[in-house]
Amino acid sequence: MKEELVSFMNVAWCFYGVNIPPSPFKKTDNVGKFMTFGEGEIPDEMQELILKAIEQGVTPLVKHNRKPNPKDYSWVTVWYSTDKEEDLKRLAAFLVDHGLVKQTVRGKYHNISFKYDSQTNRGE
Numbered sequence: 001m002k003e004e005l006v007s008f009m010n011v012a013w014c015f016y017g018v019n020i021p022p023s024p025f026k027k028t029d030n031v032g033k034f035m036t037f038g039e040g041e042i043p044d045e046m047q048e049l050i051l052k053a054i055e056q057g058v059t060p061l062v063k064h065n066r067k068p069n070p071k072d073y074s075w076v077t078v079w080y081s082t083d084k085e086e087d088l089k090r091l092a093a094f095l096v097d098h099g100l101v102k103q104t105v106r107g108k109y110h111n112i113s114f115k116y117d118s119q120t121n122r123g124e
Helices: 044-055 085-097 117-121
Strands: 013-017 031-039 061-065 074-082
Touching: 013 044, 031 085, 031 117, 044 061, 044 074, 074 085
Parallel strands: none
Antiparallel strands: 013 061, 031 074, 061 074
16 A cells, blocks of 8 residues: 555545545535445555546545454445435446446346445444
8 A cells, every 4th residue: 555645544544535634525415435345455556546536526535444454354445425316326337447346247236335424323
C-alpha cells in the first residue's frame, strides 16, 4: 500500500476522496455504500482504481481497512454513494467493469447490496 495516496488515515481505516474530513456529502443526502472484498495486503492497483473512481466522479469517498483482518487476512473496500439512481448506476457499473463484483460459474453477477449508513448505525 502506498500511504502517500491516502487522503486521511485513522487507526482502522484509510480514506480517499475530496474534503476528507469532513464528509463530502450534504446532511440531506441519503448516503450508503457497496462493499467489495479481497485477500492479503491491499494491492497498489486497488489504490489506483480507487483514485480513478474519485477522479472520474464515480464516488467522492472510498475507504478500506488499514491492515488485513487477522482472522482470515482479508480486506474490505467501502464505496460510498447517495441513493440517487444515476449515482448508484454509475458506481455499480464501475465496480462491474473493473471486476470487483464476483461472477457465478455461469457468468451471472452476484448480487451486492447497497446498505445505508443509517442501517449501519442501527446495527443492521
